[in-house]
Amino acid sequence: KKVRRLLAFGVVMFTLLLLLFIFVATRTALDLWERLQSVPAPLFYTYASLIGLLVLASLWLVYKLLRPVKTGVAGENKPLSEERLQDELAAAEDAGMETAELRRELERLQQRKQAGRIHVALFGNISTGKSSIIRALLPDARIEHQVEQQAAPAVDVQGGTTQRITRYTWQSESGDSLILTDLPGRSEAGGSLDEMARDEAVRAQIVIYVTDSDLSRQQFDDIVELQRFGKPMIVALNKSDRFSEQEQQQLRARFAQYFGEHTNKAGMSASNTPAEIKLVFVTSGGEEEVLRVNADGSEEKITRPRAADVSALAQALQTEIDAHRELLESLRDASVFVLVKQKLDADKRDFQQQQAEAIIKRSTRKAIIGALAALSPGSDLVIQAVLGTQMVKQLCQLYQVPVRQLDIDKLLELSTGTLRKNTSLLLAVAGNGMKAFPGVGTITGGLTHAVAYGLIFDALGHAVAKTLQQRGKLQPAPVALTFNQMLGENLESRARNFARLVLDSRND
Structure with missing residues (x-):
């Protein structure tokens, strides 16, 4: 009860003091206005201007103190372009960062654009026949250059300790100049695509994934990861002569179901991912075991060269090139810009x-x-x-x-x-x-x-x-x-x- 009385007394006193302030302020304002009416006009306007400037300065200061602070770097949501990347690289260099490798990446992009070649990257596990497919697809291809990279000690010994990227040049029947990049095969040891493989997928304009059987979980994950780069993609199922026509149809249906469901669940669309991954059946050659019946009726098992048939892959490649010729350039440029941006951001975080x-x-x-x-x-x-x-x-x-x-x-x-x-x-x-x-x-x-x-x-x-x-x-x-x-x-x-x-x- 005493607290309520004290609160009531406080309210009364506050009201009285507020009224007193209003009366005094009103009297002062009226008195000031009356005096200003009798002063010369220049003095009146000078005084009014000073009062106005003081009020504006106070309002500006209050705004500066209370306004929300903008976060992030200006232009962060703008589309990536070479000009924007060059500006960010220059800013990073001014801060003391090393950006030589990132600038070389942009220079390589310019060289590829000037050369006018189409770059195709081949992925796949060890022993799926990537190199054999290239030899069958490009019998007259020549090796442009090789890049070796020492693998980390944790790499499965079955996959070897030296990783090598081999690039082949090829002129297609339609006159298109292609660079095919044969990437190191992966073992079934698990894990995700390493940085070297991801970078090549970004630089390429078309991606080919080679497998020799129905997809394992790891291969499915690899294809999904490669699909996110938004490039036209072909899955080549090697050694297809082991499958009958009916089995091939079943594999096509299962393949379409796998990636159709995944695309819908992931919310992907044609704007960021190709609407369809093409599946083709190929035979890269090699050897096969057959049963030969001799003239005397005896039978024996012999090995003979297996005929290569990669026409479906060659046709799928040409179809992608013809259908997306202009899009391939923009996809490649945008992807390289993203690659450089991601590496720059990672280097910036470390710095x-x-x-x-x-x-x-x-x-x-x-x-x-x-x-x-x-x-x-x-x-x-x-x-x-x-x-x-x-x-x-x-x-x-x-x-x-x-x-x-x-x-x-x-x-x-x-x-x-x-x-x-x-x-x-x-x-x-x-x-x-x-x-x-x-x-x-x-x-x-x-x-x-x-x-x-x-x-x-x-x-x-x-x-x-x-x-x-x-x-x-x-x-x-x-x-x-x-x-x-x-x-x-x-x-x-x-x-x-x-x-x-x-x-x-x-x-x-």
């Missing part, structure tokens, strides 16, 4: 992580030195606040994230609340870290506080960097939550490391 680590280490060292150099109690708080603000601004600049001082102040306020709850723990751990060094274990005060500041800045810096990388903007609440988690990770080992840094800084 930003390295630079962020360097910023955090520098700021942490400055915080430790600032704690050691504090001349009076409380002066270190001012130093650490300035250093903390600088570290956050540098990290935001590195990740190209606009930042407001209001957000930084809010972040430091939330972080301070976390520190109040953990001050005793941090000082205790810092003291234990100092005890690991003989002769200084009993020293307290400045050294212990310096170690604690090292722990704080290290955790805060990594929390800010992680949030900027994941969210693309500075959000004080998530940063404070991550900071609280990182502050308690590996406290003892981190404390010993910073104790060593404190002692080195003191000696310096």
Whole structure:
């Protein structure tokens, strides 16, 4: 009941004070207006202009403080083009990144466009007959060049330890110049397509996947992954002479069902993926075992060369070239742009992580030195606040994230609340870290506080960097939550490391 009376009294007093303010403000405004009527016109308009400018400046400042911060890089949603990639590469070089390999990728694209050749990539597992198909398809083909790549130790020994890309040049009957890229075969060991294979799929204009049986789960996944690159795609089922006409029809129906259902579930359309993957049956040659009946009636098994028949694949290739001649160029260009963009983004993430680590280490060292150099109690708080603000601004600049001082102040306020709850723990751990060094274990005060500041800045810096990388903007609440988690990770080992840094800084 007393609380309600106090609230009622407060409402009455607030109303009276508000009315008093309105009366005084009204009287002052009327008095000012009356006086302004008697002044010269130039003075009147000058005074009114100053008042208007002051109001506009105040409104602009309020807007700047309260407007939502734009995140991401300008133009991020614009279509990829060579000009945009060149601008991004130039910006990356200005930041200190190495972009020579990415520029070479764009140069290779220009060379391919000028040559006017159609690039076809062949994929498939080991021993499915890719090389035999090429020999049957292109008997007069010549090897343009080979690229060898040493495989990782984890590669199945059955697949060999050296991977080789072989490129063949061929002139089709219709006069089209083709480059066929024979990629290293894959074992059935599982995993996903390696980076080399994915890059070749991106560079190619047509993709051929070779198999010699009904699709395994791994082969199905490979085809789905290759299909996502949006290129015309042909699946060549080798050694088709083992299947009767009826079995081939069954395989066609099962194939159409597999990829029809997958395309519908994935929500793919002709705008980002070819509407259909063509299935053709081929025989690449090799040897076959037959039963020969001799003149005396005896029988014997002999091996003889198997006749090659890749006409269906050659026809499917020519059909794709004739039907999509203009589209093949645009598909290849767009895919290479995406490849360069993806590699640039990956390199940028690695570069930003390295630079962020360097910023955090520098700021942490400055915080430790600032704690050691504090001349009076409380002066270190001012130093650490300035250093903390600088570290956050540098990290935001590195990740190209606009930042407001209001957000930084809010972040430091939330972080301070976390520190109040953990001050005793941090000082205790810092003291234990100092005890690991003989002769200084009993020293307290400045050294212990310096170690604690090292722990704080290290955790805060990594929390800010992680949030900027994941969210693309500075959000004080998530940063404070991550900071609280990182502050308690590996406290003892981190404390010993910073104790060593404190002692080195003191000696310096």
